[in-house]
Amino acid sequence: MGRWEPNARDRLALAALELFGERGYEQTTVAEIAGRAGLTERTFFRHFADKREVLFSGGVDLRGLLERGVAEAPDTAGPIDAVAAALTAISAVFAERPDFVRQRHAVVEATPELRERELIKLASFASALTDALRQRGVPALAASLAAETGMAVFRIAFQRWAQQTDQKTDLARLIHDSLDELRAMTAGAATEDRVGHRPGR
Amino acid sequence: MGRWEPNARDRLALAALELFGERGYEQTTVAEIAGRAGLTERTFFRHFADKREVLFSGGVDLRGLLERGVAEAPDTAGPIDAVAAALTAISAVFAERPDFVRQRHAVVEATPELRERELIKLASFASALTDALRQRGVPALAASLAAETGMAVFRIAFQRWAQQTDQKTDLARLIHDSLDELRAMTAGAATEDRVGHRPGR
């Protein structure tokens, strides 16, 4: 047996999720998290850059999964389709541990500080998608738009999925339904008059 | 003359922007900001909830502007058009003080902590747009999608606008061009095969 209990990092992450759920994020000190994990505050900060990050360093590399999802999409797929494929890929990860994901999401939703961190993570996902699309030869503007709207669709679908009490509909389905709705909306919206702006280029 | 110099809040915001530009956000303490404004640290925190907020409490109520922009869009306008009108409305605010906006943006871009705060502000804008659309009778899903994709378009257009060294193209134009590109992309993307997912309901 080693000098220390193994999996210090996982123990810290688990203790943090428990305590945040019990007393809330702000009412929990880092020292308390470390204590429950049988470690000290200093060691906590050796594993996580800050108090928030303990909820955002899960085992799975979602960024990589997104990049691969785009890269492996068929050549015939347009930017939006490639992004949709990537989103479908990561939705499988969430589907594996729905209870854990929902518990974590409840804590994040309840705490503005954690929502900020979540948003910047999602923004970095969008950035990864953009890069992956550009590698497929997609022009910069189209790549950014597909990536950002893709993540917007994901956020909305995930929100709906997490709110479900009955877990009736799976995440991939919600993503594709939302994407279809978006297609219908953008198609349906005629090129109306634009206030004070003349078209052309 | 009053007991204190007037506009304490504005002095603090100005001092902060200057110092963040000179030494960077992390290398600047709140005490230094307050000192340059002729005040104390405690007074800083009476005006701003935290150190970041000093860059995000500008005079203009962008949220309200967005809500009104949607509310005042013609009845014939679809959700996307209403959002486009609202975005056009706030782009005018940025166009009024381009130098200030760009300086502020440079500081925000350089600091992850500030980027987080920026993202949550934009998310709250999306939320405001969603509510305003729902008040027009737009169904929940369509409202969320129009609002979130609208803000995605805004982020991309703003990024491009801020990067321009020559200020050649105005923000409203970039927003509408991006929106047109998005329309073209979603329309062009055929309903491809969806991996492991059967359509229907």
Add this chain to the structure above:
DNA sequence: TCGGCGATGACAGTTACTGACATCAGTCGC
């Protein structure tokens, strides 16, 4: 067996942020 490595502990220090109380120019009621 010895010496370096790596994860941890111990401890002091900085800074963001908060609560409680004091100060004092203007202002309002009388």
Add this chain to the structure above:
DNA sequence: GCGACTGATGTCAGTAACTGTCATCGCCGA
């Protein structure tokens, strides 16, 4: 015109997030 009241500020003490530095000590390879 005087006293109570208000509102913006200062002062001070305290908490907690985070960092730098050095010590500790099983393990592992030479």
